[in-house]
Amino acid sequence: MKPISASIITIGDELLIGQTIDTNSAFIGQELNRAGIWLKRRVAVGDLRDEILQALEAESRENDILIITGGLGPTADDITKPALRDYFAAGVRVDEDALQNVHDIFSRFGRKPSEVNLKQAEVPDNCTVLPNRRGTAPGMWFEKDGVVYVSLPGVPHEMKGLITDSVLPRLKERFTLPGISHRTALTAGKGESDLAAHIADFEAALPSWIKLAYLPSYGLVRLRLTARGDDATAVETELDRQFNELKHQVREWLVADEDISLPEALHRVLKARGRTVGTAESCTGGYLARLLTEPAGASAIFLGGVVAYANDIKEHVLGVPAETLRAHGAVSEETVRAMVAGALQVLGTDYALATSGIMGPTGGTPEKPVGTIWVAVGNRERTDTLLLNYRFDRARNMELTANAALNFLRRFILNDL
């Protein structure tokens, strides 16, 4: 069976000149993939009529589905709707439901929509409107010569709502979709090429219809097996078998056998044990706390933290002895040990995680260059420390440190029987 293929066309100068990072495409790609639709290409074009028309023509020649996002705002630089009207040689109509929606949204805030806002309800007369309760720009569904075109607003939460509530159910009804299945393992602490060398034989022995991909991200590597096939039971059975073998081979670095984040994996470990954690951060400046509170329900395992950026706060809030700071410096094993001890006491948690280092670009010395970072994790009985040495820019040092520290905490908890 020929796979159903799709292309995403994102519209907006802001994507091309780099003032906006395109997070929508990743979400849409994930959802299409999960539904068994092959995302073949992704194209971004600017707010230019001819560019939009050309992309619509080119992508519709090779795909069954086109998902178009962006350029539906009420401002003059948003030209997706007129371009779609030209493309389909369509007239314009006011959609009563969309118009009511604009009024509803404004009345929720006790305001009256302007003329510009009301224009959001004008749509090409050949489209089916997909209601958007989260914003004023409706989604639009077109069909032409067997190809489905879906136009969605670029605002992420509006686009997401429309994809989940309207687009996917309609696509599943409209097309017969094949079986596609994934298994993802999250690993930490081993680089992409080392992992590849370690599992080279496994990879070489995979059947042709199962593909292995490496997805590295700041000290983490996701390993993803993807299988396609018509016999769903056989696919799942063989995929499970191969995935078990993969997990076994990377067991030393395995964080999770699902596609979850490192903070989510930590939550599960802590929740299963009914334990809590707190943070004492210097160089990570609140990022560990931010990551630990990202999953919903974080309050069950995270009680709080101290961001001790200045030495005064290390001393007076966390109780790091002035003598320790004087003798060893803020970036030292002794200081992060004292930060853990202080955090356990001040925060009253079962575990505490501490960081102190030099993220750059300034602040390095010959003995402690930029990228020198001490991490400590402990409970009432024991504290372990870890010295990191990165040589990257501030943003990358921060991401690497955060993942290394969270993984260090995870391993400490797992060993704390």
Next chain:
Amino acid sequence: MKPISASIITIGDELLIGQTIDTNSAFIGQELNRAGIWLKRRVAVGDLRDEILQALEAESRENDILIITGGLGPTADDITKPALRDYFAAGVRVDEDALQNVHDIFSRFGRKPSEVNLKQAEVPDNCTVLPNRRGTAPGMWFEKDGVVYVSLPGVPHEMKGLITDSVLPRLKERFTLPGISHRTALTAGKGESDLAAHIADFEAALPSWIKLAYLPSYGLVRLRLTARGDDATAVETELDRQFNELKHQVREWLVADEDISLPEALHRVLKARGRTVGTAESCTGGYLARLLTEPAGASAIFLGGVVAYANDIKEHVLGVPAETLRAHGAVSEETVRAMVAGALQVLGTDYALATSGIMGPTGGTPEKPVGTIWVAVGNRERTDTLLLNYRFDRARNMELTANAALNFLRRFILNDL
């Protein structure tokens, strides 16, 4: 003069199935734009030879420059290099400089490269190697029929280093680039359509060669004027004039008249006054501290913070009276006021910023639904509070709250003469 146009081709299944968000394209788009190169399109394809060849053919027909990223890793799913060899009908050679670089990088970590790692030095024999000191995959520069092709690794910091150090200088030498100029204003607290209505007359009166774009992001809107023209002096003069008028019209919501972030704008305000700030966060869970420590040199203005996720920590670390928590609840004006008072005392900063709210998806009540968030900011003399009501998902509530809180702090400082 016909503008020099470019296309970015990103390669990798991980981009299509949505396991990686493409941040590289935004960076490359920014840099090309600044250099006067028009980024016409951006295309993402999977790790499939035919898809890569087709994209190279299609994009080279319409552009002067193709920037290709990704698919250069040492693992088997990285197939950009063989695809490029096929495309150019090129042979293979080992680049001695790239080979030495692989050895150098491994010896820095006291390790020996594997055979797979050494293969990184094999390149198509028609390319000029662009040295990559940050990783083992070299950049590659090709020319064919007047079109420049640049292949770069997908690892962001390696790609960035190559763009800055090698690609841009070479492109500027190779092409005669026209004048393109931007002015960007950052606003906060006014929505995109309201801003558009407010400056509709200004926008309509702009000369045809100056374009206005709205770039909204979680309660912030960037307004960008872009001008193209051959007479650089005339372009700059008129652009400055129009930008001054724009700034005047949006002065009430203006945060910065440069393309900087809200935390950077806050840093400038605090640094100019020689003042410091601290945070007392409940629902934002460390995100305010994380944002305040994002700019380099953060220690000059940010001393630290307390993440008081649990009520015990609000009470025992920040000194929020148990009676306040009992009578009004953690999500209340009284509690955030007490958190500010406690933070000023515990952290010893000039200003303190506090948050307490319900980010969702659970934890809401009929009186305090998900998205109810109290913010307070104060100094020794005065504390102001702000009640936010969002109705979005956890991630979006978090982003909106963080920007609203930081802007509330900024306005407080500006009014604190």
